[in-house]
Amino acid sequence: MRKGWKNYLYVLTTVFFAMGFINIAFAWLGFVCMITPFVLLARDKRKTWCQGYCPRASLFGVLLRSRSLTGKPAPAWLSKGKGKWFMLGYFIFNLFVIIISTIMVSSGIRPPSDRVGFANAIQLPWEIPQLLNLGPLPDWASHLSFMMYSMMFTTTVLGLIFGWLFKPRTWCTVCPVNTMSDLLLRNKKECSF
Numbered sequence: 413m414r415k416g417w418k419n420y421l422y423v424l425t426t427v428f429f430a431m432g433f434i435n436i437a438f439a440w441l442g443f444v445c446m447i448t449p450f451v452l453l454a455r456d457k458r459k460t461w462c463q464g465y466c467p468r469a470s471l472f473g474v475l476l477r478s479r480s481l482t483g484k485p486a487p488a489w490l491s492k493g494k495g496k497w498f499m500l501g502y503f504i505f506n507l508f509v510i511i512i513s514t515i516m517v518s519s520g521i522r523p524p525s526d527r528v529g530f531a532n533a534i535q536l537p538w539e540i541p542q543l544l545n546l547g548p549l550p551d552w553a554s555h556l557s558f559m560m561y562s563m564m565f566t567t568t569v570l571g572l573i574f575g576w577l578f579k580p581r582t583w584c585t586v587c588p589v590n591t592m593s594d595l596l597l598r599n600k601k602e603c604s605f
């Protein structure tokens with residue numbers, strides 16, 4: 413990959429969210445975003461994804477580079493204290509909710525989600541348009557799509573808020589991918605983004 417191309421990785425994040433408006437099934441691409449960092453970590457024994465390929469970090473950099481409210485690094489309670497463990501706990505809880513609720517939908521115990529939500533707590537009051545009909549999706553697949561889209565939406569919004577309040581890539585200090593990568597590498601050094 414040429415270095416100049418990396419300057420436009422943020423486009424992938426934008427395209428991901430836009431594709432949810434074309435058909436929510438494209439939200440399954442979020443799994444690629446979740447798995448690829450660990451595939452590269454296993455191959456390279458370092459955080460290759462975080463150090464040069466993450467589209468979300470690219471978006472934070474482009475959108476917030478000169479718009480930070482304080483321009484300060486995240487406070488220690490967020491980056492070196494309980495913040496990253498809280499976020500890792502939230503991520504694991506969220507995955508648990510996604511898996512269990514998808515099983516419940518496939519078993520007919522509960523109806524599928526048809527709205528994008530924030531932090532498993534607030535549902536957006538409108539349905540996002542579905543511009544392309546890919547045919548009937550099984551209820552569980554549609555539900556999983558909305559849950560994945562909601563998780564990506566939530567973490568991106570949180571990242572934008574953190575980046576606006578502090579430095580653009582503050583999210584990286586609490587990002588579950590970063591925390592899990594550190595654990596896997598047994599690297600005690602804190603993220604230096």
Ligand code: SF4
Nearest residue numbers: 462466469584587590
């Ligand atoms: S820490 Fe998270 S947001 Fe930051 S570069 Fe890595 S995967 Fe992307």
